[in-house]
Amino acid sequence: MSSTARLASPVDALLAALADDMDRVGTLIRERMASEHAPRIPEVTAHLVEAGGKRLRPLLTLAAARLCGYQGDHHHRLAATVEFIHTATLLHDDVVDESRRRRGRPTANLLWDNKSSVLVGDYLFARAFQLMVETGSLRVLDILADASAVIAEGEVLQLTVAANLDIDEATYLQVVRGKTAALFAAACEVGGVIAGAPEPQVAALRTYGDALGIAFQITDDLLDYGGLATALGKNVGDDFRERKITLPVLRAVAAADATERAFWTRTIAGGDQRPGDLDEALCLMRRHGALEATHAAAEAHAARARAALGALPGHPLRAHLEGLVDFVVSRVA
């Protein structure tokens, strides 16, 4: 899609600005995903790592550290750490969701087995843990330990509230923090901490990451219903079929009359889905402006992310981080 090509540029710009750092991080990732005793580990990891995700999280850590004037090399370890934690959660997510494709390739649980995905995920988490210990910063360890707990808790929460139409937006937001925002926030914060940045800057980086992560995930949830455009992309409706309670659904349910409520109860809570139901869901969402309201919620967090940048040094990277916010929320049309 041309819109993707145009909108991908802020990430590319950030990648270009941090190319040397990212090379070092790539080397570190390859070194540390090796295993002296179990060759299955680098096979599984390489399958996922080399498929080439956006590497947004390590970029955030590197950008935060550089923005705060860091001259050491611990930011490479921390960037590799957040990428390992992210990769570990993807491996476990694919087992949990019984996914078959990830980043355009068959998932590891399909190519190898669930066992390998669970255990290699555990290994990557342990390797992440070793990398952060090497920085010698207890504060960094504290931040990443808390983020790990929020991530795991959010995943369990998502599992237990699935198909439950009565959850509130606070619960949805807690799931979103676990899925995305906790690691975005920690990735930014540890960059500032390792650079020894003043507290207001560290706090601003954390807020930026949290707000960017929430805007990112809400936009993903919106895109799963086709975004604001009329034309439907090929992956539209996955969340509907999997009966996930996301913001577009919550907003449509909040505005539903008795007949509409019965529709949502049958399709999402009850799981009884028939041909035409996805179109009906989209029709109800449009009737009540649920997609626009979802986009507005993402924009509100984007505004919070932009505002946080104001507290950071006037470094060229700041414009890149601002471009990232625009990129994240403008994927919808």
Next chain:
Amino acid sequence: MSSTARLASPVDALLAALADDMDRVGTLIRERMASEHAPRIPEVTAHLVEAGGKRLRPLLTLAAARLCGYQGDHHHRLAATVEFIHTATLLHDDVVDESRRRRGRPTANLLWDNKSSVLVGDYLFARAFQLMVETGSLRVLDILADASAVIAEGEVLQLTVAANLDIDEATYLQVVRGKTAALFAAACEVGGVIAGAPEPQVAALRTYGDALGIAFQITDDLLDYGGLATALGKNVGDDFRERKITLPVLRAVAAADATERAFWTRTIAGGDQRPGDLDEALCLMRRHGALEATHAAAEAHAARARAALGALPGHPLRAHLEGLVDFVVSRVA
């Protein structure tokens, strides 16, 4: 069994000697397994924790710290940490092994689902990570990060060498370290580190835990073939049916003639098992003294564990740790 009742006493004695400490650890475990947002987490954890395992690992940490004269309270956090790591690995193991029973109860993956076992395991690992960060000791974090990596690597290694008759004893030992000895060693070592014990004592504690853990696991593998007794217990043969390469098999294969080798190739490597094959396997093991050789290997590590205790202070707990060694290797008759 009367032999179990008699032999359980060294663990009971240690539990009695550390009863107050264990109460504190129990409280900490219950507090930290709670989740504000996801009640599924304490449900799954309580199912496993309250089934009452031996709690050997937290006992080792507490004993090591007390033996070295520790007077603070971080040893409670570390004991809870090792129990959480252990519980997390059990939850993931049961998914990997598709187990149906653990500690006399249906497994969590059976009662809830694989998803819950994977994610609650991740949560407990994150909680363990938080607890150890609270001790403020980078050295403790380093030890436990390394142990986590060895554990995960050993699990993947076990998966990839399953049913492979050509592995050597070094590979078997690496799997054993991952399954059992790495956490035993770390549990003992962090107790000494948090107590500020002199280096030779810390090293002795680590050696003790490593040797005890290996003796423990080799003995478990021996018991899976009935131990040295003629009568077969009810769980005999699980490893044979699951085609696990353990020391009794390796020793029998090493001494096998062509006909016997064909038997092992068919049953373990090929997985073609027929009625009477387990009896035949036991017969071949007895013919070559494989069970006695396995027991001797366990005894050699037990001797190494006892020798390490010589470097430790002459505290009453030292006799308990020695009793534990005897207990671990004497479960065979």
